[in-house]
Amino acid sequence: MPISMTDPSRSVLERRVADLRDRTFDVIVVGGGIVGACAALDAAIRGLDVALIEQGDFGHRTSGNSLKIVHGGLRYLQRLDLRRMRESIRERRMWFRVAPHLVDPLPVIVPTYGFGVRNRRLLQLALAVNDAISFDRNQGTAPDRKLPAGRVLSPGEVLDRVPEIPRAGLTGGVVFYDGLMYSPERLTLEVVKAAARHGAVVLNYVGFRDRIWEQQRLAGIVAEDLVGNEAFSVRARTVVNAAGPGVEFVGSRLLDTTLPPPANWSVAVNVLVRGLGHSAAFALGERVDGAGAGRQLFFVPWRGRTMIGTGHYPYTGDPARLLDSDVQSATATFLEELNRAWPGERPFTRDDVLLTHRGLLPARALTPHGSVLLMSRQRIIDHARHGVPGAFTVLAVKYTTGRRVAEQVVDRVCRYLGRGDGRQDPDRFAAAFPTRQSVAALESEARGRWRTELDAESLRHVVRSHGSDFERVLAYRHGDPAWNTRVTPESPVILAQLLHGRDAEMAQTADDLIWRRTELGPCGHASPAVTHTAQAVLDARPDQ
Numbered sequence: 001m002p003i004s005m006t007d008p009s010r011s012v013l014e015r016r017v018a019d020l021r022d023r024t025f026d027v028i029v030v031g032g033g034i035v036g037a038c039a040a041l042d043a044a045i046r047g048l049d050v051a052l053i054e055q056g057d058f059g060h061r062t063s064g065n066s067l068k069i070v071h072g073g074l075r076y077l078q079r080l081d082l083r084r085m086r087e088s089i090r091e092r093r094m095w096f097r098v099a100p101h102l103v104d105p106l107p108v109i110v111p112t113y114g115f116g117v118r119n120r121r122l123l124q125l126a127l128a129v130n131d132a133i134s135f136d137r138n139q140g141t142a143p144d145r146k147l148p149a150g151r152v153l154s155p156g157e158v159l160d161r162v163p164e165i166p167r168a169g170l171t172g173g174v175v176f177y178d179g180l181m182y183s184p185e186r187l188t189l190e191v192v193k194a195a196a197r198h199g200a201v202v203l204n205y206v207g208f209r210d211r212i213w214e215q216q217r218l219a220g221i222v223a224e225d226l227v228g229n230e231a232f233s234v235r236a237r238t239v240v241n242a243a244g245p246g247v248e249f250v251g252s253r254l255l256d257t258t259l260p261p262p263a264n265w266s267v268a269v270n271v272l273v274r275g276l277g278h279s280a281a282f283a284l285g286e287r288v289d290g291a292g293a294g295r296q297l298f299f300v301p302w303r304g305r306t307m308i309g310t311g312h313y314p315y316t317g318d319p320a321r322l323l324d325s326d327v328q329s330a331t332a333t334f335l336e337e338l339n340r341a342w343p344g345e346r347p348f349t350r351d352d353v354l355l356t357h358r359g360l361l362p363a364r365a366l367t368p369h370g371s372v373l374l375m376s377r378q379r380i381i382d383h384a385r386h387g388v389p390g391a392f393t394v395l396a397v398k399y400t401t402g403r404r405v406a407e408q409v410v411d412r413v414c415r416y417l418g419r420g421d422g423r424q425d426p427d428r429f430a431a432a433f434p435t436r437q438s439v440a441a442l443e444s445e446a447r448g449r450w451r452t453e454l455d456a457e458s459l460r461h462v463v464r465s466h467g468s469d470f471e472r473v474l475a476y477r478h479g480d481p482a483w484n485t486r487v488t489p490e491s492p493v494i495l496a497q498l499l500h501g502r503d504a505e506m507a508q509t510a511d512d513l514i515w516r517r518t519e520l521g522p523c524g525h526a527s528p529a530v531t532h533t534a535q536a537v538l539d540a541r542p543d544q
Helices: 033-044 074-079 082-098 122-134 154-161 184-197 243-253 324-341 402-417 426-430 439-450 456-480 495-504 510-517 526-540
Strands: 023-030 050-054 101-114 151-153 170-181 201-204 206-214 217-225 232-241 263-273 281-287 294-302 303-313 353-366 372-374 379-382 391-393
Touching: 023 033, 023 217, 023 402, 033 050, 033 184, 033 402, 033 426, 050 206, 050 232, 074 082, 074 122, 082 122, 082 170, 082 184, 082 243, 082 402, 082 426, 101 122, 101 154, 101 372, 101 426, 122 170, 154 201, 184 201, 184 510, 206 232, 206 243, 232 243, 232 303, 232 402, 243 353, 243 391, 263 324, 263 372, 263 402, 294 324, 303 324, 303 353, 303 372, 303 402, 391 402, 391 510, 439 456, 456 495, 495 510, 495 526
Parallel strands: 023 050, 023 232, 050 201, 101 281, 232 391
Antiparallel strands: 101 170, 151 170, 206 217, 217 232, 263 303, 263 353, 281 294, 294 303, 353 372, 379 391
């Protein structure tokens, strides 16, 4: 297809390495996953001078690996941890508010049996408590993104929706609602873009190399532009280490010694398979070790496919470099567990796996049976106690609460600097995002104006991916005759989305376009032909 050099949209993310020089930032955030992106936006909203650097692309590691669920914390009810449950409910609501086009209501079915914690009456009570505790779950959300109250299901209703549910002893079920991310990758990018709009300098492919230490205090970092292959100094009063699996490397350089062990590491595996035909998420149990420890395997309908996860396996290698061999081994083990739990007629094989999502998560310890105990709470380390005031390391465990974790880190930065507006107002965070209309209203507007120029599926996808920015994407019709051509017939992604990712969203590689500016990769369409098209778009960028 012909590739145009036209750039009709005003760039939101411009990669200007020079913006890191010749100034002193209040804070540099190292790591462009969801926590780092939220920290940069939070600090910028509070009036701090912020830089965000990411060694790869934004959200390219653990933040891109999930079951795509925005959790309301119902499982915390089992432990009567109501504080964490309320926190999860608030953060789930926040994601519905800031990006309604990227989060959908998701029904989750839990079957009931006549015994134990799955007793029908007990779960009915839990459902009522959940609805009471989440009384404000829809406050400030769009009409088409409000979560219904949970309800009790008959055995027939459960089996109609999930025929695979074990029937022995089944007394019915309950359904409650969580959030489902249309695209975690684009949700992270939305936060990065919001930070840039609020004055933060954000750059991908800039690596952290060392600290700058002057007069016995932290004065900034040595960074490296991995595109231009140039090292340079960035002055800053504070540094937030939000590098995910890279926190140990960054922390050891910040402290000039070994970072106090933050955690063991677990390989987290979620697999994408062809759609199994369900309209609700559900779980099946699996016994995984000799002690009878149980793992719940979740099946989540997503974009006509099914996500299954999550497997957690010990990882002893370099956390900054997860090898394909480790992923393959973890995937094979996960498929064994899945097939022990799956009651279907045919087991899952590697040929059924369209994609393996993988990432490293911090773990507390390994059990004697070889399973993993994940960290249950985030860790924020103030390195003043290690002789480096102004340096902070954060380890997070959940995408859903990434904003809240970032807020807590920035609270500490503000206290150290004696700057900013103090504690963040969540309403100010929500106001940083452009999409205000309901998704239904945006889709109706798009159909009314462009239905003759773009097929209905692709038009809906552009709206769902870009929210109120969808007109910027469709503006490429003025300069490129192939703007509405599908990149591959199997996907609704169109050429204009690649052009927009190149010109307005700081994509540097074909993988950036395929995996994080569009959902070609996450939906299983990263073919050689698609990669060739994406690379052709990059090669034709206006500045080359």
